[in-house]
Amino acid sequence: MSQDTSLNRDDRQAVLDLVRRAARTHLLDGGTQPADRKADGSWVTDTDHAMQADLRAGLAERFPEHGFLGEEMSVAEQEEAWRECLDGRPTWVVDPLDGTSNFRVGFPVFSVTVALLVGGKSVFGVVLDPCRDECFHAARGEGAWLNGEPLSLDDEPKQALESSLATVDFKRLPAEIATRLACEPPYASQRSIGSVALDWCWVATHRVQVYVHGKQKLWDYAAGQLILHEAGGASADLDGEIDYLDRPLEPLPRSAVAATHVELLEDWMDVLRAKA
Structure with a gap:
């Protein structure tokens, strides 16, 4: 992928499908679950790690040449992935569970967020709200959508x-x-x-x-x-x-x-x- 090229339609749909599939597998059981504090004071659960592993594997299968930067990676791994991104490697930036504080106590407001960065700039992004079955996505220079319908302020x-x-x-x-x-x-x-x-x-x-x-x-x-x-x-x-x-x-x-x-x-x- 060159610095000014986004994903084609089939690739975009594959990413949307991957995010929905991972969320169905891990995020819709409801209830509470044990959580631990990370070094920065934020919460993490087994679900955060499971979601990240599924998303990373699915993206690597579809885009083997791309890099990956996830919230639950070590700081050293994140820094290396960012350096590679700035050097020109297309890189997926992922928060597998945004709103873990809500999720761990059963408060139904959380999301999955995935972005493709090229040269440090977002060219494609997805945010899925699994509780409301709302999937937002955008492609740079082409627009934004909610469940396939255009968004325009x-x-x-x-x-x-x-x-x-x-x-x-x-x-x-x-x-x-x-x-x-x-x-x-x-x-x-x-x-x-x-x-x-x-x-x-x-x-x-x-x-x-x-x-x-x-x-x-x-x-x-x-x-x-x-x-x-x-x-x-x-x-x-x-x-x-x-x-x-x-x-x-x-x-x-x-x-x-x-x-x-x-x-x-x-x-x-x-x-x-x-x-x-």
Whole structure:
């Protein structure tokens, strides 16, 4: 695969089928399950590892020349996979279970997220919500879809910030911003659903209009950010750096600010970056 080539239709469908098949096998039994804390404090279950193993094997069978970078790999393995990606090797970036904190206690909001990166840039992304049987995907420069139906924020009404529904992850925000949003909310109402990938997708579907998260990793946003942008949304980080699809993604944790359209993003950024 060259740096500017995406997947063909059959390859895309094969990836969608693989993600759905793995989710049916591992994620739909319900109930609670034991979990352990990782070094960074996040939760991991046997299901995280089983999902990653299935996805890795399926992708390797279909795309033997591609690399793989999964959340449950060691840091050394992730760093090597990222170096190979920047050197030109097409690389699958995978979070096998985004929302493990929800999953482990039976709270039915979690997802599987898979993105293909070429030269560090997302060219194809999938986010599956198995509990609602919703499969989001996007191809760079071609659009975004939900269960095969096109997603376009151009078709949605442009809302003002004060009438918007927001998803906010207070836990990872700077204390000053979190306190200000809690005490003086600039939006109509706020939610936190516990799956970063679905946060991005729910902005792409206009279910929420603005979003902020203080610290997410490459596998959390590689697919969701592409889906939002291909649907017509906009995003940046808390420093005001606007996201563009032609710019390589960041391997280190980063903040994320998103909105359904550019003007709303600007208003949202003004609030978030205002000094007390």
